[in-house]
Amino acid sequence: MERFVDLIHKKKRDSELSDDEIKQMVEGYCNGSIPDYQMSAMLMAICFTGLNDRELTTLTLAMRDSGSVSDLSPVKGIKVDKHSTGGVGDKTTLIIGPVAAACGIPVAKMSGRGLGFTGGTIDKLESIPGFRTDLSAAEFFQAVQSVGICVNGQTDDLAPADKRIYALRDVTATVDSIPLIAASIMSKKLAAGSDKILLDVTTGNGAFIKDYGQSLALAEKMVAIGTNAGKQTVAQLTSMDEPLGFAIGNNLEVKEAIDALHGNGPDDLRIVCDTLAAHMISLGKEIPLEQAEAEAKSAIESGRAWEVFLSMVEQQGGDVSYMEHPEKLPAAPVTVDYRAKEDGYITSMDSEGFGVTAGLLGAGRSRKDDAVDFSAGIVLRHKINDFVKRGDVLATLHTSKEELADAAAERLDGCYGFSDTETEPVRLIGDVVR
């Protein structure tokens, strides 16, 4: 093997790395023969000079192959995975998973926990009493086969190279590189073993990538990787310029998802879910998008998606009575109304700030092993372009300690913008990349 320092030089000068060099880099970093300081320099070089599509695909596949790749072939049908690049109030998997399964698409999904300002599907599901997300491979297959859907936690051997590289990126200011993000996400999606992949690429002030053009570039890179790896991949851009729906926080979001599965709930959540579900169904059934959207709506209206959701909860050990009576879910002992300090139209909402504030209230974790308060979070009363008067309740804070609510209310002061006139409506649904 060439000395790794020579490869760092090469990348620094914007020369291409060969497939062998990239594979040796991933292997060498995982087996400890390449130290952190050299890998950090390489990651920084990639941040500045990038990777072409061949290099990017090779890197992603090497990361995928650093652990085990799920074989979902025992599950009949076209398996479609769905992944969101993260957002605030994003409970879409809880809704569109059952919708797609009710339309006959097997959903064998591995999801993650929340970290930082975005929530994670696994935390939301674990806020349902009894719900298990640590099913064995055999239990996972059995669940998908019997109810059509299972949402399980990510196993430790899913793309372990990504775990090591991500931890290094986190402390070397190399997270915000489009090719590194694309390789990180796609290595896990490809290892999860579905036949096709739908990516919900969020964009805006509550997304991982805030700039629309950069989000589009990320979507294009991920679709190129998926396609090069032989998996049909579609990316839908969706806005995170305000939190999705009204609820932010684990069991608060479960309650909102239950409403949505009954055909109720906030319009923005319904529109995003209909769009994403239509893509999943279109990919899985190989039918036009409009027909798929009609099927998604009918799965909700007929109650079939709700039935599938209940079966999923039961199959994964959750207590279904809480889903039938969501008012039974534990409520936060402290609720405090946060009120408008002026009259006017709400013209901006800093979604990331809402995510951080929900975290302050106990809904999130800042370190991997922190405990999460399932009942903590924020329920919004108003969103962009609503007119409010001074003293109107803008949001209700849910927490276990009064003092946390005080700190959170202070943080929210900076999260709203007001004006005498309305602003452009949020463009919820952006471009599609195929």
Ligand code: URA
């Ligand atoms: N999510 C990931 O899984 N990886 C990244 O690099 C960024 C967001």
